[in-house]
Amino acid sequence: MATRNQNLIPQQQRGAAVQKQKAVVGKGGEVKSRTALNNISNNVENVNRPITRSFGAKLLANAQTQAVAAPNKKPVTLPSDNQIAPRVPVPRPATKKQVKPVPKQNEVIDLDSESGKGTKPMSISDPRPKKREVHSLTSVLSARSKVACGISEKPNSQIDEIDLPDVNNHLCVVEYVEELYTFYKQQQHVCRPIDYMDKQRDINPKMRSILIDWILEVHHKFELMPETLYLTTYIIDRYLSLEGVARRQLQLVGMCAMLIACKYEEIWAPEVSDFIHIADNAYSREEILVMEKEILNKLEWYLTVPTAYMFLVRFVKAAKADKELEHMIYFFAELGLMQYSLIQYCPSMVAASAVYAARCTLKKSPLWTDTLERHTSYSEPQLLNCAQVLVNAHVAAPDNKLKVVHKKYMLEQFGRVACHPPAVGLIEGLKSVTPSSSS
Template structure:
């Protein structure tokens, strides 16, 4: 008797893959699709969702689960008003917070059912909530800081009264002084050399110490500072009689000091050194230099023609023919120009103070030529009560601040105060004439003598 073939009955709750059609591959494929009853009867995993399966997981039932999860996530999102990232995984409710099971779920052995969500799924986790909250706090802090910066500081009654008191006492902050262009008027003058005048004076400042004589009086057994002052006073008179240029006079004094610093000279030849130095300076600076016989007559024939020429040759040999040196005059011309409001009275007073300075040995040896020139300008401005006595323009072009030159300026003012009582009267008489503006008769700047190094009474 033929037996009827037994058809295996489908287990309740098992999802048939591919709409119930058997996969290709025959018995082998059928064997692979069979699962033990304990693997699929109680727990089913769909895209990370663990749920108790008390009914078959169909497409419609799975879509319903997704819709319920999305609705719960949307309601929770509306309560917290938190914007989060979008993910395609299906969420579940975990303690009132929507979370995603990304790991730990058992992987099903059979093929996963492809399920397309009908709408976007919102992913919310404790980490993302904390990040969003921190971002919101940071934005709030920035907003507060911006409001604090944008708000103007309200003026109080105390601040207003303090500002008015400072203004009344002259303590209020003054605007910064502008530096005056002293070469603007000489742009078209080729002799002014505006293009490289600053480079010239930068070189002068560097070279003035190279040609500056050292303190030599201790090495001269027969010469003292008084003899030197007498010689300078006499040369000022000779310079006026020959009507020589100021450059010649200052170069003459420079040649004398440099020569005496290298050669011991007896007292009887000191005047001869002065004559030879002025002859050399005249040939260097003047268009028509005085003749040797003129110097013989001025010296009351104390020296012969030959002696003057021999001394001239000796001086040039000791100085190695170095005559291009920065004297106080080159700085005086520049610094007077930087004074802006200078006039003939100002110029004559500056030259008067500078000549008094170089006539005194200690001043000539202690300070460099640029320092003497700057101090003469400062002392002259104080004497004429110019305000301010020293400004940024003078500081720029001289290279000295007011405290740096005040000591030398005090010496020059002191020489001015006793010039009328000094035995050497040539310089005083020269600048007491109307041709020189009678600047020697002006009252010295006694207020400057009361200042200390810091410029404070």
């Protein structure tokens, strides 16, 4: 309270002085003289006023304003409540730095030393980092494989015409795809199934057809990859070529063959419980695992084999097939899986015969082209016997009890290609005119 009274007295006195200085009114109410009160910040020494918080803030603001207006002026000192105030440093006004022009790319500038001697020109390159070229994992692995095998990239003039659209697709490996299929044609004779029905006492070709028909149905229901289907058939035939099987175990062999093929080809393979359910609990989990192990040991874990599907993919490309022709080719190929008599032919011939039978059914002209003969390595006469087996299967498909393939290719998504009339007369006419060649 005492401090407040001390601060109040000078303010009242100063207020009265200000009222005296405002105006002097003469006679008639005219203003004779008027003295305005100067800025308080300019008369700090003449005003005997204690510094309060609000008043000190005003003085500081005014002092900073004046310092900005006159940067060479000394900072203002403000008294505190005890008439002694610390010196308040006034911030200097911000001055803009002179920005040196950035030299353009490849511009040569001279950097002089203090003595001005020994100047050397210096070239300034583009400071921006160059964009890093990104390579995919597939391209890196392909490049390393080529270097390891000593294979250099072929120019486009040496690439086959059917592979030119896929030059930029590293997964097609157009540089050495022909060498791959040359290797496949050599390896298809290794570990190839043989005619085994004479060695089997409890099974016959009809029972095998029933098993493959069931395998086709399970494959379609599980929506598996086509590679899985063809590998499953190979494992079944290969195992039956090496081991005798009882009638009750035939379906178990088919289940385990598909289980192995799924583990080899599929990303998400069906589990053992799925096969138990699909077989209506005919076999236990232990029986399936024991048979799976027995099959793998009998095949010596050799599963990397060129099946007919590998050749189908290449031959469909060589035929420049549209969707209808492509569906028809796969229709004949799946019909061929059920025909035990085709086991005598190698996978590449079965695939080429499926292409030939499909072109005959759709009446393509010509029936066999030079491009197909070059890529399949088979002439038209060499395919007639195998193609006739496929066409006869097409004839019997509508009335056959085993009609999973026929029903599948009667669907709209496969173009209903099974509805086309079989090319029996065309094949028989060609056989009568052209002498056939053995495989």
